[in-house]
Amino acid sequence: MRSLRITRWALGLASLVTGFGAMASTQAPSLPELTLRQGHYSLQLDGRPWLLLGAQIHNSNSWPQVLTTSWPAIMATHANTLLAPVYWQQLEPAPGHYDYSHIDALLAQTRAHHLHLVLLWFGSWKNGQMQYAPDWIKTDPVRYPRALSAKGQPLTDLSTFSQTNLQADRQAFTALMNHLKSMDGTRHTVVMVQVENEPGLFGAVRDHRPEADVAFAGPVPAELAQRLGHNAGNWSQVFGDRAEEAFQAWQTARYIDQVAAAGKAVYPLPTYVNTWLHYKNKHQPGLDYPSGGATDTVLDVWKAAAPHIDAIGTDLYATDRDEFDRVIGQYHRADNPAFISETGFDAAMPRLIYDALSASAVAFSTFGIDGDPASPADLAARQAYATEFALLDSINRPLAQALTEGRVRTDIEAAGKTRGDIDLGHHWKAQVSYGPPPWGDTPPTPAGSPHHDGHVLLVDLPDGSWLITGSRARVELRRDHADGRHGQIIRAGQGHFDAEGHWVMERLWNGDEIDYGLNFGDRPSLLRVVAGTY
Template identity: 30%
Template sequence: MKIFLSILCLSWLFTASLVAQSQIPHWEQQGTATQLIINNEPKLLLAGELGNSSASSPQDIERIFPKLQRMGLNTVLVPAYWDLIEPQEGKFNFSLIDKAIEQARKNELKIIFLWFGAWKNSMSCYAPMWFKNNYKKYPRTRTETGKPLEIASPFSENVFQADSKAFVKLMQHIAQIDSTEHTVIMIQVENEIGMLENARDYSEEANRLFNSKLPDKLTTYLQKNKKQLHPWLYDKWQQAGGKIKGTWQEVFGKDIYTDEIFMAWYYASYVERMIQCGRKVYKLPMYVNAAMNSRGRKPGEYPAAGPLAHLIDIWHCAAPSIDLLAPDLYDKGFTDWTAQYKLHNNPLFIPEIRLEANDGVRAFYVFGEHDAIGFSPFSIEDTPESSNYPLIQSYRKLKELMPIITRYQGKGVMKGLLFDQNNKERILTWGETNLICRHFFTLPWDARATDGSIWPEGGGIIIRMSEDEYLIAGSGIVVEFKSSDEIDNKVEKKQLGEDGFVATGGTQNVKEKWNGGSRIGIGSVDEVNINADGTLQYIRRLNGDQDHQGRHARIGVDEFSILHVRLYTYK
């Protein structure tokens, strides 16, 4: 009997262990999309990142987290400060980590901890004083003139051992207090790694490695993945002669971009070792973030060698354990930047973006266009606490939409829209159905469209649920539906007045020539809510003035809505 009970207990423990392991946040593939699975369900991260110093006191954490819950976030990105965790070498204090997890649970939030370890925005400002003072044991990088920088050397084993020891202690602590509840869902390793002033380190060890042969691992990768390399890296390699063997300059050419490639290899190699150490104690998803190479700056003027899109192959080769490379976006050109990071081998997560009103529609865009994992404005605690603030409205609707979005991700039936004063229109085509999508202010019915006002961005998600059924969600968009026959007939577009009829002096006298074929009509436009199980809950029918007598579906710039549209065909 005792033997039977022992076997039963062992069996139960084994089963419980499997259940716990299965609930650890992890990745799954659905079509072309990568999904983050939390508590055995795919989740979109409606997130925000705290300001750099906003988690450095328990009082701030207790004050901020309830506000984030009221704003509708489901995830918060929280710094984990090495200098406060290990103020004395070998003595660890996790009270701030515990407080963040406690407050997250109270406010129904998940946490992504950001390891501010050896580097934060390139610099080693979050290293403890005992580390900073002992610069002989923990050396710094150097410029070409030999000047030491406040940037710890990735070539130093002592630097790595000190950094990784604290990181492992953090991971052990998280595993100890959170391995059953899974409040912590992901870890960012370091922060915006990169070299400043010069594109690479010029210390004695760095120079020795720079003048050595390329690592065999990298030459093998270049040969094996030649046809899939990032175009920038492939072109640079080929322009230098396409060699496989040689020093960094012999293979990639002699310029600062080769310096950057070299430095990226060793930064990535360092991070790979960090991740391997951390995952030995707790297997959470881990990623790295990048400061952008924007505004025409050269390597060293921006943080060179970080996990940038043009260096993705170097980072993937040196650090295959990294789950994704993530962009921090503070510059113009949002759609171009996001396209650089949504690649076949890199799912899109935006851990930082400048906090501003347009973030609401941008979140819709990345979830619809790029099957994004999450969206996270920086210094989120500074968001105005008003139910009408665009980001709060946006997250409220995205939370509703989550079961629908996650159902359709990666299946080729979902698109994102983002419009402004310069980019006003986009045409989507599915089969014989064409969707002419435009900014709401392309309609003349709002004075702000024509009075010189700067247009707020409009954007949203369109999901093709079936051949004649669409879900449209977002803010500030107008969608018309036309058959391919209508497009081929090139029906004259007429200028409308503010009443919705043809404007005086417009093109009303132009005679159309119809060559036959079918047209698409709008059968119904219903404003809906989404239930937790993904079913639609009817609110109201939008007809007459609300859909311009069946001509289009639209959502104004001051609201976020979800519309269910049914189409029909007639001749």
């Protein structure tokens, strides 16, 4: 019989927490890191798996005086992490002269609100352009040259073939990381750094400066051809119709990798690059999306070119579940985690976090949470994110640990899909239905929830119990009789985890609460369920 060994589990966890506390008192907490163990990625915070649930402010709202007005909206989402830009234009107003007041204010305000922070380096790129480069770079195109179009016209992008461009960005980013180490090296308010923002080229598929033309006509670097399993040849011979985009991707990724490597040499926080995606019906690089960014068509090139970038994030704004899952499938690979760097601030988005969790996502962040004034759509999105983020962050540590071990199962409702089965192993499965009556038998074809946004999360805990929660759904635990044994619920306890990670039971569900499955309404409950046989 599966049984809930509460006492043994609690004592074991208590000793683990006590032991960790004693160890922490004698040595500084370890740096945040992105790890890969037994095929599962994990973002480690203070040496333990942790799930990043992020709220990103609007592009120009990171200025200290403006940020103070954004905090009510940030906190209303129940995110555990703020994503905020650092502007090269502000950081380095004159060559070699740095103003750290902005970063210090970000740190101070984030700590005052007890959140973590991801810094977004708006350096050579923001949305495929150089808008956040310092004035002294924008006004000196001779020293800091721009990429050229096929007709020889200057574009709104710095050329990746310029060592002066690279050196300037690399030096500023290194200064940022060095200051961050001095201000946050033992506190770890900042858990990750995004290097650049949606990099790539608009106005051309590749740079057409003379030195770029020479490089494009030359051989593909041997390390890239070998990594991709291609024979030697020039870019057109190796990549065919995708040659120009692959070439620009290699140059962009190599440039950014050198920036990241310099910063990590002084303070090795995890780094990632976010991606303006190559969506369906968006086919033209340099026009529909920045050419050379880490789109799915050149992701292998990026992985070969940028070893100092720990993750490629997806700016995934698709509310269509099939499209959302397709993109996750493209980027969740052996060499890259499921990392949702941006989603839309839309009430339809938060439920899709459960699809991301089924791919063991390490981060899920939404963009533009601080509209001023907040529209009705903003307020609806705020409530939708708050519901899911608050629930998930309340179980963050056990959930993140389970994600690293493949012990998480999810199901999501969709239009026309009002039933689902989740295989739990050991002869057990969970039958999920959306829109059944709150009490009584489940109809053969449930009606579905009003907005088709029901979802369920099941976590297989180490002691053999299940952690189950959901919204607008019914979960019925079933066991086959292949071994002649019948299944039963021994205990279904509603509760929560306290700050130390101990389970605190609030009540037991029995009778009407379990006769017709476990029913979850608009306000999700957290259940710890022990099943057994007879």
